[in-house]
Amino acid sequence: MKLFELVQKLGLKVRCAETHLQHEVSGGYASDLLSDVLANSQTGDIWVTLQVHQNIVGVASMKDIAGIILVNGREPNSDTIEKAEAEKIPIMVTEMPTFELVGKLYNLGVTGTKK
Amino acid sequence: MTIEDIRRILEAEVVAGEYLLGQKVATVCGSDLMSDVLAFARPKAVLLTGMTNSQVVRTAEMADLAGICFVRDKRPGQETVELAESKDIPLLTTPLSMFESCGRLWKEGFVGGSEYED
Amino acid sequence: MISDNRISKVQELVYEIRVGDVMQSDVITVAPETPMSQLRGILKKERISGIPVVNGDRLAGIISIEDFIKWLADREEDCSIAEKMSKNVHTLYADEPLTHAVNMFQLLGFGRFAVIDRQDKRLLGIITKGDIVRGLLKKLEIDHVEGEDIYRHKVSRFFDNILADQxxxxxxxxxxxxxxxxxxxxxxxxxxxxxxxxxxxxxxxxxxxxxxxxxxxxxxxxxxxxxxxxxxxxxxxxxxxxxxxxxxxxxxxxxxxxxxxxxxxxxxxxxxxxxxxxxxxxxxxxxxxxxxxxxxxxxxxxxxxxxxxxxxx
CATH class of the missing domain: 3.30.565.10 (Histidine kinase-like ATPase, C-terminal domain)
Structure with a gap:
């Protein structure tokens, strides 16, 4: 499933790197701990988190994450947006909490099992 | 739905509060940030988290949660286990990731605590 | 100065102490057939504002100074206390924690409660707000040495406030x-x-x-x-x-x-x-x-x- 399809199906709002939504999403990772994401996420994962500071972009870029979805209505900081534009990492936002968003992603076929 | 259902669906192991498996679960909350849990989790929610320090149990106590399931095979220290038992909060640990755990529970019909839920 | 951990100590004690620990067990009682005209003498002599009415060792009711005044005001014929007493008496069990007593005082606004045995319903004593304050003070004095007067004052005021719902x-x-x-x-x-x-x-x-x-x-x-x-x-x-x-x-x-x-x-x-x-x-x-x-x-x-x-x- 491609990133833009998820955006459409789940009504996500894209906050940056809108021209980079054609990435294929191969799996999902949900965590609010950067060290955990660094250690355990996989290339091509969609990352679901509450963290909004600019370090999330560094982590996503290092791990080749397909995109970041911020939950519970959290908005990225302005320096986070700037950095994500530069690194071409799409950031999306939703009012849904992690559990519901992941549940809906899961129903669309995005899973969190190790490949 | 009960803690026992969570244990079964997530292939989890009981770390504390074996006697509390029958406790009712209303909703599920997945988070590693305790302030987020305090703000959004509903009473009787089960918390999925990768954090294992004793403040996770404190958070569950304050927010009247039904129990905690640690993801990615994380195991809490003795202090956390003891606090959980003294507060009657069951602890589980699952080998699954947060993402996979949320997905499976959602598929089984568990709901989130969101005010924005349809 | 009194510190707040003493106040929370009061809180703990309210749960620990039982009604039976602080009640007055040496209670003046009257029989139901006693004439109302004799009540004045008893109330005056004992300086009390209410008396349990007891039939055998069972509580039949409570007769208070208010009941007596009302009887006087109505200028009725003399009659037995049993006719004028409140029969629907709220009681406390001796083994209840003090906090229940506090709640009852708060809830019903009465000046006193009769205390009975949970099993055989025998009258054991009577409890007033003052008994509660005194009982707490007595317990607290065990680990209290200095500043007694200030302390006594604060605790009892604190307790009055509890009762006054403040x-x-x-x-x-x-x-x-x-x-x-x-x-x-x-x-x-x-x-x-x-x-x-x-x-x-x-x-x-x-x-x-x-x-x-x-x-x-x-x-x-x-x-x-x-x-x-x-x-x-x-x-x-x-x-x-x-x-x-x-x-x-x-x-x-x-x-x-x-x-x-x-x-x-x-x-x-x-x-x-x-x-x-x-x-x-x-x-x-x-x-x-x-x-x-x-x-x-x-x-x-x-x-x-x-x-x-x-x-x-």
Whole structure:
């Protein structure tokens, strides 16, 4: 499933790197701990988190994450947006909490099992 | 739905509060940030988290949660286990990731605590 | 000076002490067939305002000075006490905790209760508000040495307030800075106490969450501070004070997601810039005053009357 399809199906709002939504999403990772994401996420994962500071972009870029979805209505900081534009990492936002968003992603076929 | 259902669906192991498996679960909350849990989790929610320090149990106590399931095979220290038992909060640990755990529970019909839920 | 941990000691004792421990067991009683005309002499001689009416060893009713005055005022014929006494008597069991007695006084506004045995319903004694205060003082004197008079005065006033439905509880504790390990212990004790007082669970939950977040802020950002909780009949007020470092930009600090927390705090699951928003969400009113280098004061007000509509918190 491609990133833009998820955006459409789940009504996500894209906050940056809108021209980079054609990435294929191969799996999902949900965590609010950067060290955990660094250690355990996989290339091509969609990352679901509450963290909004600019370090999330560094982590996503290092791990080749397909995109970041911020939950519970959290908005990225302005320096986070700037950095994500530069690194071409799409950031999306939703009012849904992690559990519901992941549940809906899961129903669309995005899973969190190790490949 | 009960803690026992969570244990079964997530292939989890009981770390504390074996006697509390029958406790009712209303909703599920997945988070590693305790302030987020305090703000959004509903009473009787089960918390999925990768954090294992004793403040996770404190958070569950304050927010009247039904129990905690640690993801990615994380195991809490003795202090956390003891606090959980003294507060009657069951602890589980699952080998699954947060993402996979949320997905499976959602598929089984568990709901989130969101005010924005349809 | 009296310290607040003594007051919370009073709180504990209210649960520990039984009605039977503080009641007067040497009770003057009258038989139901005693004529009303003899009551004046008994009330006057014993200097009491109410007498249990006892048939054998069973409580039949209570006759009070008010009943006597009413009988006088109505200028009725002489009759037996049994005709004028209150028969529907609220009683307490000797093995009930004192807190039940306090609640009953509060609820019914009576001056006294007859105390009976739970099993055989025999009259064992009588208890007044004064007995409760005296009983508590007696217990407290065991671990109390100095400042007796001030202390006695404060405790009894505190207790009068409980009965008058004014200040119900004062609760204060110190929070040490950077002591993550013990974070939440104060909030936990507070939660237990509020539950015991019988406040609605959703109110207790909001107070607990707000206080816990405030405690966490003291631990993360300051060298420690004080949390003082005042539980009144309509409102719970939590006052959080520290002596530094203070918040440079209060408006910014209130924005969701704004945080100056160090990495170690974030890795523990806190410091994501949600604490003050959370407190605000739990509160009916929140006031934050801070000056850099001096310290911060946070006032959290939670109404105890609007549980239902705020359940979503």
């Amino acid at each position: 200040v119900v509880l004062l609760f204060q504790y110190d929070v040490a800075g950077h002591d993550f390990k013990h974070a939440g212990e104060g909030a936990s004790r507070l939660k237990t106490t509020l539950r015991r007082l019988g406040l609605a669970p959703q109110i207790v939950r909001r107070v607990a969450i707000a206080t816990y977040e405030a405690e966490m802020n003291l631990i993360i950002y300051t060298d420690g501070g004080k949390i003082r909780v005042r539980v009144g009949p309509d409102e719970i007020l939590v006052i959080v004070r520290d002596s530094g470092p203070g918040i440079a930009d209060v408006e910014k600090a209130l924005q969701p997601g704004y945080s100056t927390a160090p990495e170690w705090v974030r890795e523990l699951g806190f410091g994501a810039g949600m604490g003050l928003c959370n407190i605000k969400k739990c509160a009916n009113k929140m006031d934050l005053m801070s000056s850099v280098g001096k310290g911060t004061q946070l006032y959290i007000r939670i109404s105890t009357n609007d549980g239902a509509e705020r359940e979503a918190v």
